[in-house]
Amino acid sequence: MRRRTIRRLLIGLAVSAGAAAPCPAQVDARLDVTGAVVRYDGFLSSGAAAVSSSVAWTTATASVAARGTFLLFESGNTSVQGMVSAGTFTAPAGPWRLEVGGEAGGSAYSGYEAVARFAHLLGHARLHLMGSRWGVFAGALGGLVTSPGASAGGASGASAGAWVLGPATAAGITWTRVSVGGATYDDFQGRARWTAGPVTLEATAGAQGASGAPGSGAYGDVSTTLRLSDRLAAVVAAGSYASDPVSGSIPGRYVTAGLRLATHAFARRVEMPGIALTPPTRAAPSPWLEGARVALELLDAQPMLVVYLTGTHSVEVMGDFTDWKPVALVAETGGRYRYSLPLASGLQRFNIRLDGGAWGVPQGAALGADDFGNGVGVLVVP
Amino acid sequence: MIRRILSLALVLAVPVAAHAQVERLSGRLPEPTRAAVVAIVDSARAEGLPTDPLVNRALEGASKGAEGARIVAVVRSLADRLRDARTALGASATEAELVAGAAALRVGATPAFLARLRRESPREPLVVPLAVMADLVARGVPADTAATSVLALVRSGVRDADLVAFRENVERDIALGAGGGAAASVRAGDVAAVGVPVLNNPKTGTTPTPPTPRKP
Numbered sequence: 001m002r003r004r005t006i007r008r009l010l011i012g013l014a015v016s017a018g019a020a021a022p023c024p025a026q027v028d029a030r031l032d033v034t035g036a037v038v039r040y041d042g043f044l045s046s047g048a049a050a051v052s053s054s055v056a057w058t059t060a061t062a063s064v065a066a067r068g069t070f071l072l073f074e075s076g077n078t079s080v081q082g083m084v085s086a087g088t089f090t091a092p093a094g095p096w097r098l099e100v101g102g103e104a105g106g107s108a109y110s111g112y113e114a115v116a117r118f119a120h121l122l123g124h125a126r127l128h129l130m131g132s133r134w135g136v137f138a139g140a141l142g143g144l145v146t147s148p149g150a151s152a153g154g155a156s157g158a159s160a161g162a163w164v165l166g167p168a169t170a171a172g173i174t175w176t177r178v179s180v181g182g183a184t185y186d187d188f189q190g191r192a193r194w195t196a197g198p199v200t201l202e203a204t205a206g207a208q209g210a211s212g213a214p215g216s217g218a219y220g221d222v223s224t225t226l227r228l229s230d231r232l233a234a235v236v237a238a239g240s241y242a243s244d245p246v247s248g249s250i251p252g253r254y255v256t257a258g259l260r261l262a263t264h265a266f267a268r269r270v271e272m273p274g275i276a277l278t279p280p281t282r283a284a285p286s287p288w289l290e291g292a293r294v295a296l297e298l299l300d301a302q303p304m305l306v307v308y309l310t311g312t313h314s315v316e317v318m319g320d321f322t323d324w325k326p327v328a329l330v331a332e333t334g335g336r337y338r339y340s341l342p343l344a345s346g347l348q349r350f351n352i353r354l355d356g357g358a359w360g361v362p363q364g365a366a367l368g369a370d371d372f373g374n375g376v377g378v379l380v381v382p
Numbered sequence: 383m384i385r386r387i388l389s390l391a392l393v394l395a396v397p398v399a400a401h402a403q404v405e406r407l408s409g410r411l412p413e414p415t416r417a418a419v420v421a422i423v424d425s426a427r428a429e430g431l432p433t434d435p436l437v438n439r440a441l442e443g444a445s446k447g448a449e450g451a452r453i454v455a456v457v458r459s460l461a462d463r464l465r466d467a468r469t470a471l472g473a474s475a476t477e478a479e480l481v482a483g484a485a486a487l488r489v490g491a492t493p494a495f496l497a498r499l500r501r502e503s504p505r506e507p508l509v510v511p512l513a514v515m516a517d518l519v520a521r522g523v524p525a526d527t528a529a530t531s532v533l534a535l536v537r538s539g540v541r542d543a544d545l546v547a548f549r550e551n552v553e554r555d556i557a558l559g560a561g562g563g564a565a566a567s568v569r570a571g572d573v574a575a576v577g578v579p580v581l582n583n584p585k586t587g588t589t590p591t592p593p594t595p596r597k598p
Binding site: 038040043046048073075077109318320323324325326345346347349359366367368369371372373375376378380 | 406410434435438439441442443444445446447448452456459477478481482485488489509510513514516517519520521524526549563567598
C-alpha cells in the first residue's frame, strides 16, 4: 500500500508532456479515506485505517505535487508519510523534450517503543522522444537517502521506458537502476489502465532484482475506481509489494477499499502511466570485508582479538583500543592474525583493513552505526 | 581515615585521568576542534558521564578524516545519548551499558525501550542485549522489530550466548535474502520455542511463553 502510494505521487510529472494541448494552471486536491487489511512479512494480518491527501499544481510545462498519508493499525501503531515532488519540461525541439525534476520525502513508523524514520531527496533528468500518442525516454537520477542507523548516503541511477495511449487505455513500461552504496537494484515495471464509463481498471506488475543486498522479488496489484459523481469515487485495490526501505515498508500484501473526494471533476481522459523515480530499495553501503572473520580468544585468560583469513595478507586494525591509530596484526599460522595486546572489557569499536585497502568490518563482529564512514565493528568484551 | 585517604586519592586521580584524555587528543585534531571536544568531555565528566567513549569517538573521526564540525557534532550527540541512556537505565548502569544504550538510541531505540529492558532485567548486565539490538538495526532490521525481539528474548530469560546466536542466525537469514524484520521476528520465535532447555527462566524456573507474531 505504501509503495503504491509513493508511485501514485509520481503520476503527473510526465503527463503534462504527453498531453499535447496546453492548459492553464490548475490546482487539484484529493482526499482518500481507506480501510485496509495488510499482512506484512513476519507479522499477523492487521486492519488499518488510512487517510491520504494530495495537492497538485499543474501547467502545460510544470507540475508540483504534495501528498501525505497517515496510517493507523489495529495495534494503535502509526505510520506517517509525506512527499513533495516537482518537475518541468523544456519547450519542444521537434519531437524532443527535456524533463528535470526532483522529490523529497520521508516516513516514520511509530510502534513498539521505537520509531523508524526514512527520508530521501532525489533529482532526475530525462530526455523524451514523443509522438502525440506515444513516447520513449531515458535519463539519470541522483540524490541522498537516509534510513535508521545509517547516515545519509548517495544514490544514483538511470531509467528508461516507453508509453502508449489508446482511446480508452494507457500502458507503459519502465526500467530503473539505482545504486546505493555497494548495492544495485533493478526494477522492471509495467502499468496499464483501462477506462470504460465510470469504471477505471489499473494494474501494475513488477520484478525487482538486487545485487549486493537482499531485495529481489516480484510484485503486482490491481485496482478499480468507480466514479460515483464528478467529485466522488469508490476505490478497491489488492496486491503485493516488495521491500522498500526508502519509505520504510517491508514486503507484504494488502486489500483496500475506500472513498476518494476531489475538488475538481475527475479527469475522463486516459493519462500516461506514471514513472517510478523512487529507488526501489535502500541499503547501507556494504561495510563487510569478504573472507575475514574476527574472534575473541583467551590467551593466558586475557581476551585477544584474532582475525582469520585465507591466504597471506597485511592486516591492520584501528579502534578504541589503539586510539584509532592503525596497528599491524601479528601473523601466526593457519591464517590467524592477532592483535598483540589484550582488550579491556566493555564495548570496543574497531575497523580492519587488508593489504592497505578500505577499512571495513570482518564477519563475527556486531555492526555498529558509524557516524564517519562505511560501518564500524563492535565487539563485546566480557 | 581510610575514607579520607580514598577520597584524596580519588580527587587526585580524576585530574590525572582527565589530563591523560586531553593528551590523547593532542596532535590528532585541529586546535578549534580539540578545544570544542575537550569542553564537551569536561562537561560530561562534571555530570559523571563516562568520557573515554567521547574521546574515542573524536579520535575515530580524526582517523577517518571527518571534518572538525562533524566530529564535534558527533561527540556532542554521543554525550547527549549517554545522558539519555543513564536516565533510562538508572544511575547504577555501568559504563559499558551506557555506551551500549547510547548505541541503541543512535539507531532508533527509545529511552522507554531502555527503561523497560532494565525493568525486565534489573540485575543482569544489558550490554549484550543492547549491542544486539543496535547490530540488528544496522543490518536492516526495523528498529521496532529489533527492540521487540530483544525485549521478548530478555523477558524469557535467555542468556547472552543465546542472544549472540540469535543475532548470528538473523545475520545468516538476511545474507540469504530474507527481509530483516521477518528474519528477526521468526528467529526470536525460534529461540524461545526451540531453545526451551536453555530458556527456562532462571528467575522463575518456568518455561517462557514463546513470543507470538504480532500485528504491525
